[in-house]
Amino acid sequence: MTETIRISGVMLVGGAAAGDVFALAEPLSFWGGFDATTGAVTDHRHPDRGASLNGRVVAVASARGSSSGASVLAEAIRLGTAPAAFVLSTRDAILTVGCQVAVELYGKFCPIVLVTDDDLVRVRAAKRAVVATDGPDATIDIS
Amino acid sequence: MTLALATIDTDLLAGRHGEAAAFAMRLLVKFADAMAAPGFLDIVGAHIDGCLYHGQVSLDFVEHAVALKGRVRVPTTLNVGSMDLIHPELFRGGAKLGTDGARVMRAHEDLGCIASFTCAPYQTMFKPRFGEQIAWAESNAIVFANSVIGARTNRYGDFLDLACALTGRAPAYGLHLTDNRRATHVFRITDTPFDDTERTAIAIGALIGAEAGTAIAAIDGLSPGTTEDDLKALGAAAASAGAVAMFHAVGLTPEAPTLTAATQGIAPTVVRDVTAADLRASLARLSTATDGATLSAVSLGTPHFSPAQFALLLPRLAASPPRTPFYVNTNRETLAALEANGAADTLKRLGVTLIVDTCAYLMTEVVGLQGVIMTNSGKMAWYAPGNLGADIAFGSLAECVASAAAGKVVRL
Numbered sequence: 001m002t003e004t005i006r007i008s009g010v011m012l013v014g015g016a017a018a019g020d021v022f023a024l025a026e027p028l029s030f031w032g033g034f035d036a037t038t039g040a041v042t043d044h045r046h047p048d049r050g051a052s053l054n055g056r057v058v059a060v061a062s063a064r065g066s067s068s069g070a071s072v073l074a075e076a077i078r079l080g081t082a083p084a085a086f087v088l089s090t091r092d093a094i095l096t097v098g099c100q101v102a103v104e105l106y107g108k109f110c111p112i113v114l115v116t117d118d119d120l121v122r123v124r125a126a127k128r129a130v131v132a133t134d135g136p137d138a139t140i141d142i143s
Numbered sequence: 144m145t146l147a148l149a150t151i152d153t154d155l156l157a158g159r160h161g162e163a164a165a166f167a168m169r170l171l172v173k174f175a176d177a178m179a180a181p182g183f184l185d186i187v188g189a190h191i192d193g194c195l196y197h198g199q200v201s202l203d204f205v206e207h208a209v210a211l212k213g214r215v216r217v218p219t220t221l222n223v224g225s226m227d228l229i230h231p232e233l234f235r236g237g238a239k240l241g242t243d244g245a246r247v248m249r250a251h252e253d254l255g256c257i258a259s260f261t262c263a264p265y266q267t268m269f270k271p272r273f274g275e276q277i278a279w280a281e282s283n284a285i286v287f288a289n290s291v292i293g294a295r296t297n298r299y300g301d302f303l304d305l306a307c308a309l310t311g312r313a314p315a316y317g318l319h320l321t322d323n324r325r326a327t328h329v330f331r332i333t334d335t336p337f338d339d340t341e342r343t344a345i346a347i348g349a350l351i352g353a354e355a356g357t358a359i360a361a362i363d364g365l366s367p368g369t370t371e372d373d374l375k376a377l378g379a380a381a382a383s384a385g386a387v388a389m390f391h392a393v394g395l396t397p398e399a400p401t402l403t404a405a406t407q408g409i410a411p412t413v414v415r416d417v418t419a420a421d422l423r424a425s426l427a428r429l430s431t432a433t434d435g436a437t438l439s440a441v442s443l444g445t446p447h448f449s450p451a452q453f454a455l456l457l458p459r460l461a462a463s464p465p466r467t468p469f470y471v472n473t474n475r476e477t478l479a480a481l482e483a484n485g486a487a488d489t490l491k492r493l494g495v496t497l498i499v500d501t502c503a504y505l506m507t508e509v510v511g512l513q514g515v516i517m518t519n520s521g522k523m524a525w526y527a528p529g530n531l532g533a534d535i536a537f538g539s540l541a542e543c544v545a546s547a548a549a550g551k552v553v554r555l
Contacts (some may be wrong), residue, residue: 069487071197093300104166
């Protein structure tokens with residue numbers, strides 16, 4: 001049985017989620033780089049092109065590119081094709097507002113947790129992650 | 144850090160300014176918390192990018208605000224939408240995209256937004272003033288407002304822009320604050336291979352976008368003859384190639400009378416000498432088509448063409464009329480001025496199609512926009528291969544006109 005390790009973080013968007021970890025090779029622009037109807041990475045220049053992020057706990061430093069990425073992410077959450085959660089090492093405005101709007105409009109949760117650079121490395125190396133938030137605090141159980 | 148709320152903020156949250164403002168303020172409070180902003184400040188205007196349709200959520204968000212009887216609390220302009228509402232016959236997308244795209248645009252008008260539908264609001268009567276706090280979306284407009292005007296905005300975008308407009312408040316962080324507006328990267332132009340200020344500006348814009356990313360660059364060595372439209376093109380190229388929200392051009396932009404002013408007297412972290420070869424390479428990266436290739440169209444006006452740009456274009460076109468389809472994107476205010484002085488008729492007679500309210504690079508099925516497209520816009524060059532699946536030849540305004548007359552990519 002694999003060992004579970006608990007990592008503490010800061011809640012950017014609340015919620016609870018669990019899924020296999022997807023460590024994006026580099027930051028992704030959701031506008032122009034992600035298909036909200038399928039949940040797949042579509043950016044021609046991105047190393048993870050073709051991979052599905054649907055239901056995954058996406059671990060990456062930040063997003064990239066156009067602020068319209070917030071709409072694309074919120075649309076994916078509405079459609080059920082979005083990641084289960086994000087673990088980031090920066091306070092990313094685009095992803096944060098996209099996930100917040102999905103909560104406000106649809107009551108659908110895609111939590112975002114902020115961790116240190118070192119902890120992000122540990123999450124990216126894990127297979128599975130369980131994310132939970134409690135007020136301003138958050139935990140990630142990785143295994 | 145705890146978020147400090149002023150009386151107006153708690154009033155907004157409590158619904159004393161309506162349910163839509165309360166909804167928007169709730170979103171802003173959560174957002175400001177997540178960004179670790181200490182509080183909010185008043186804004187005097189907003190510019191909204193959410194009128195572009197990105198799926199059902201675009202419609203749901205704005206129609207929710209309409210259902211709550213929302214009204215914007217500050218003068219608010221609208222960015223380009225998915226449709227040319229004045230020339231809908233140019234649209235070739237699907238029926239649902241057309242209907243929903245137009246609904247999103249109309250719903251913003253219902254909230255009291257001004258039907259400007261332009262990505263260059265800074266060249267209309269809604270231009271902000273130096274030092275004003277604003278909440279703007281649209282990457283090129285953000286750069287222009289911060290850099291060329293000296294107004295203050297962060298990179299707002301979908302949802303947040305409307306939330307700020309509905310409340311008249313913005314999180315007090317980032318580029319709203321003086322300390323965060325200093326240049327940390329200095330780019331010194333030692334030489335340029337171009338004899339026009341247009342290409343030099345776009346080449347350095349694309350370069351700082353690629354190399355500075357989100358950092359603020361001070362550009363030293365641009366010609367004093369660099370125009371407002373050159374700086375607009377520079378910012379648009381920088382914001383497309385990177386996430387640039389502000390730059391300084393020493394001697395040209397208002398917060399950079401000197402290099403020391405631009406850096407606020409603090410030593411920069413990066414100082415980079417830019418050579419003629421660097422600028423030539425930067426511009427070459429914008430083209431995917433080869434010189435001499437057969438041209439299927441020319442598209443100018445990304446961002447929207449200004450009256451001054453039309454004044455440069457008209458005599459050139461009259462001297463050598465295009466034989467390929469020739470599109471110019473602009474806004475309603477400029478179109479009205481062109482119609483009033485007869486220039487719109489002249490352009491039409493010369494074979495020019497004017498597109499308003501939207502932009503050719505968003506209209507994936509505009510007739511003629513396949514194959515090789517030529518443009519003088521760094522932004523169009525950056526996005527068209529992905530958005531339109533087209534090949535791009537980047538050129539100066541003069542090269543675009545000469546190429547349109549020749550039917551192939553011509554270099555001058």
